[in-house]
Structures are given as C-alpha cells and as structure tokens.
Amino acid sequence: MRDKPRGGAGIGPRRLGRVISSGGSFGETLKNIADGNDVEGLDASRYTGKTVDQFAQAIAEHVGGDSPDADIICVAVQEAIEQALDLDTDFDPSSLTDDNIAQIMIEYLSQSIFQIVVNDAGNSWSRSKDVVNTARCEAEILDLTREHVEQSFAAQVQQTGINLGSEAVEKYMRTAAQHVWETWERYDD
Template identity: 30%
Template sequence: MGTSQSSKGPKNGNPLVPPWADQAKNGGNKNLSGFRTLFGRFARSRDISSLKGALGRYSRQVTGGGDSANERLGNIVSAGGGLFELLNDGVVNDQNSNPIIDLSSLNGLSCEDAIARISQALSDGSEDADKIQTAMNDALVEALDGKTTFNPQDITDDVLIETMICYLTDSIFIQVTMDAGKSWNNAQSAKELQRAENELHEYISAIVDNHMEPKISKNIRSFSKSDIIKIQKDVITEVWDEWKGYSE
C-alpha cells in the first residue's frame, strides 16, 4: 500500500519537530560533533549528500549500530507493540488482566480525543512518554485522515498497516531530530527549516516503508504483539545497516 501520504509530515497542524525536542542536553555524546556538522550543512542547503553523510555517521558513531539503536528505542518499540495490540485485538490489559484501554470505550468520541486517550494510556509511566505520545498521535492522525468521529470499525487492515509504519517512521524521525540539536539552527529561515524537516521526514518515511511494508502487508491481523515488536526491531536494524554504508 505504501505510505506516500505520511511522507508529507503530520496533518494535525503541529510542527514536525515537537517543542520539547530542543535537545541541548543531548550534547554529552562526543560522537555527535561530526554528525551535527554534516547535519548542519543539510539544514542550511538541504543537500542530500550531506544528509546521507550525517545519517552514516549517526548509524556508525552516534548510536553505535542497529543493536545499540534498538536498545535506545526499546521503550518506543514496546509501546508500538501495545499500539498494534490495541488496534488489532481491541483491548490492552495490564499484568493482572485488567483493561488499560479498549477501543469500544472510545466509540463516538472525536478522533482527536480518542487519539489523545490512546497515546496517553499506552505511554503512561514510560521515561519516553513524550516521544511515544507524539509518534502515536501523528501516526493515528495520518492513518485516520478525514475522520472526525472515532469508530473502531474504521481500523481496517490498511489503517493498521499505515499506523504501524508511520509510528516507527515518526519515532526514528524524533530521535534523529533530538540528536541533531542546535545544528537545525543552520537553516537560513523558519521556512527553510520547515523544508529541511519535511525532507528529513520524507527520507526516513521512504526507507522505513521500504523495509517494513513487505513484512506486514500480508495477513496483518495474524501477527501478535511480540511479532510486531520483533518486526520493528528488525526494521530498525535494517535501516541502520543501510545508513551505515553511506559515505561522506
């Protein structure tokens, strides 16, 4: 099915880079310097070779490869498993089999309210709650585009597939954005910054879609939560491996 729709960024009117992603605190990693230099060139000129060089450094040096990236994104990947479980099974339970949230209770709410409740319930207590909520909100807004009232019957196979691809896309986008930090300031204007954000999002969307869509496009309803968690991890590894090969 592809996710060309999602490659244009969120439709909810919010900027692609969330306000809390001004990450001066991410400057402690000495390996960020080369990545940020190249990323700054991309932000200034939107040169694709600079972006690819930056992502190559990001994979090899900043994050230390796919395994380390999966560790870092572990909470986000687990929350993605919960999102799939909710949309596929209709309910997510806690360890005592008590419902945390179920889709039927959201029927008739505005989509905005229902999406907010889903992202809140599935991120509650996580140290990555802000990232999870932002990625879930944007993914569900994309997948349910045009819907104003939430109806669980609207969660078709295509909606489920698009939601999961968009969720992982936005999760990776947010993390790269945070680690890029002040290198975004190399953009010449707010308009140029928005263009650079859009181009980064499109680039990540295309590569995630390329690796993930074939894994989930058939029999999406047959997967379990653990299956989806593994698929997300596999996609992260494959994306990082591809980036690792990018030269400067």
C-alpha cells in the same frame, strides 16, 4: 546536509527499546479494539462517536504510560493515527482494518525515529538561520525514514503474512529500525 542518527546500525535501533515495546502494545491494542475485545486500562467504547483526535490522545496516554520515552511515544502515536485516520470524522472501531493498523504502525515507528534524529541533531537545527531549509531537511528526513520503514514492513508482511500481535509488531519494528539505520550508514552526504 542531513544529520545521521547517532550510534550506527549496531546501537541506534537499541535506543528504540521502549518505543518498540510500546509499539507492540499499541498494535495489539488497536487490533483488540478493532475486534471488539476489551483492553485493560482503556475503555475504547467511550471514544466511539467522539473525534478521532480524542481517541488518539487517549490511546497515546494509554500506550505511553510513564516511561522515560513517554513524550516520544505519545507524539508518535498521535501523529500516526492522524496520518492514517481522518481527523474530521468521529472515531469508529470498524475503521481499524488490518491495513490501517499496519499503516499506523509504520507511521508510529517513522515518527519515533524522526523524533530521535531531530533530538540528536539538537542545536544543529536551532543554529540554522534558514528556517525554510531546516523545515525542508526535516521533511526529507521524515519522508526517507517513512519510505524505508514502509519497505521493510511490506517485505516482512509479504514473507510471513500480517500479524498484529505484540511480539510480531515488535519484530517488524526492530527489523525496520535496523534497516533505517543501515540505510543511514550507507548514505553519503
């Protein structure tokens, strides 16, 4: 049995406010790095030639800041970069194509929603004696979330073209989060 995110489509996505605003900043920061532009508070050139993991940690700290949601944001940033870029290679800003950045944004939002769902489930997961089933359920929730976020992003980009500015990324994310919560509301156990 899968737990649904609390609050429904009217409330659930609003709980992502800081995650979404940080996601807008994250997308724009990645685009600036890819374009060779300076990013205030982050010297990306220090990470060129270092591991992708070191870059992921640095940008996670930069984007997460000291907000109450910093932990969720930092984990989501690192997971997103790890999913889209090869951790076994050195960081190269030229690897940040628009397609890769869009994929990173999709993964970032998916990971953020997933963390909130798992946190909401709280004790439900820890009471399960079937660790294998719990892991399977968590993987299914993440995969389903990722699928719906990706579909929403693709539909929006197809309609408007890709824009990786902060406001555009935030709009993509708000719309995708709304789509995920609406899907969960329709989901029948």
